[in-house]
Amino acid sequence: MTDLFNAQLSNDQQRLLHQIAAPWLAYGEPPLWGHIQHHFDADRIDADKVLASLPRIGSSTPFGAGYGFTVGPRTALAETDVVRLTVASSLVLPEVRMVVGEPFVRVLRHMVKLHTDKQFSPHEITNAQLRSEELAEAMPHLKPAFIHMLPDLLSYEPCISIAGSSRASNENSWWVGINRSILAFRDVSSVEDYIEVTSRIVVEEAAKYTRDYVRDHYVQFGPILPEPEPEPAEHERAPYIDPALLDDLEDAAKQTTWKVHKLLDLARELNANHEAGHPYASAALVRAILDHIPPVFGFREYKQLASQYVFAVRRTDGAHAKKLLDFRDIADDALHRPISPNVPVIQMGDLPEPARLNAILQELVAVLRKSASGT
Structure with a gap:
């Protein structure tokens, strides 16, 4: 397991994630960072430092690619920046697991089926599409707020590459293209499975493309790589x-x-x-x-x-x-x-x-x- 699974969060870290989750789950839109800072400022706590202290796997550089409970590199956010949670936050926030994580895994399995069931041509590559109307009909138990937030969620999970997307002007109707990247998740049946597969891919990519990766995470998934060559002069x-x-x-x-x-x-x-x-x-x-x-x-x-x-x-x-x-x-x-x-x-x-x-x-x-x- 990675330390996303074994994370022991402080009270401030847990509170930060709850503050981000509350408006996201209530309205289907992630909050502005200034909203989160305001709550912490009242208690003389630096929200930026709390955010930067959250566990993250992959690259350890400030601008490196990685995966954690929040989206994106751990750099200072402006008040007007949107702050997002990932599916991985389901590990520490039961409310996210219930409203986002478990429905997301069910949709992921549906996307795998759409891709594998599509018509293939020897002369043309086409992509299956996940459409909001079709999804609501195929999975009527999904809440409208979750369906609304799903394209944004798919676009920010690091190992799912969508093949184009579009949302109608009224924002109630959308589609996203599905490509072969979805097959990495064909055996996923739980939130833990999804996070484990995503973590493995993120760490492997960090090992390929970033010299300054966190070696102890890579040990979880395979042999330690040889020491990288020094940078040229x-x-x-x-x-x-x-x-x-x-x-x-x-x-x-x-x-x-x-x-x-x-x-x-x-x-x-x-x-x-x-x-x-x-x-x-x-x-x-x-x-x-x-x-x-x-x-x-x-x-x-x-x-x-x-x-x-x-x-x-x-x-x-x-x-x-x-x-x-x-x-x-x-x-x-x-x-x-x-x-x-x-x-x-x-x-x-x-x-x-x-x-x-x-x-x-x-x-x-x-x-x-x-x-x-x-x-």
Whole structure:
């Protein structure tokens, strides 16, 4: 078991989770962080410190991916930020287990069935869809408030990759696409099963992509990995974006109406700052590139691109896009939050793995070439 299962929470930690859960369960919407701070301020308790002290598995870096009782990296939140609980909080909050955790597992099994029962074609990949109306009919015991919150819950659980989603303007009707990531949970029959599978995947991903993972968690799931190679010296750091990819990008754009001059400049400046070891400039440039490219894919914002675009290598590149979406918010937080005793320092190791952005830019090259050929 992981220490999410064995967690011994203090009174303040338990109270914090209850305060987050109460409005979420009552109204189907997670609360603002300022609402939580207000309750703790009255007792002269620093809610930010209590939040940061909650147990978490996976990466231990401030901006690293991981899993805990709340969503997202453990960094200071603004008053206007939304704070969310995960399904894992069912382990310590009986009310969340009853209203969210157990219904979520039943829906998960339904999603597995929708995926495995869908019609397959040898010439086309299609995704089954989970629809609010169909779900309410198939599982009439589900409460409307739970059905309302479900798309948000699915989008923030770290190991479920949805294949697009949409919610009607009145917010009462929605659908989410189901892809092969759901098969990781095909044998899940309880809340504990789900959290165990999710924990295993999160820790394994941290071991693959993050040098600063928590080794004692990984021991629970397999052999200890060999010690990682030391970072290269500053002058030996490889370019963040493959220079050959930039050449392909420039060449592909020649036959289209898209102008890539700014994108190339951003990419080259990113490479220069990455090589020089400048984390804040590098983070800002990654963020700028993500904001710059969506129109080529037919979207206005990167969030839409990450959630709706169907990549050629669907699962892998789709996962890269979603991880970069998480970092987009982290970079924004690191660059725009005012000075405070609680804000952590961003380091070079907190940047997303270069392979993620390279994969998205490689897809951009393919889109440019396709538009040039008229296909």
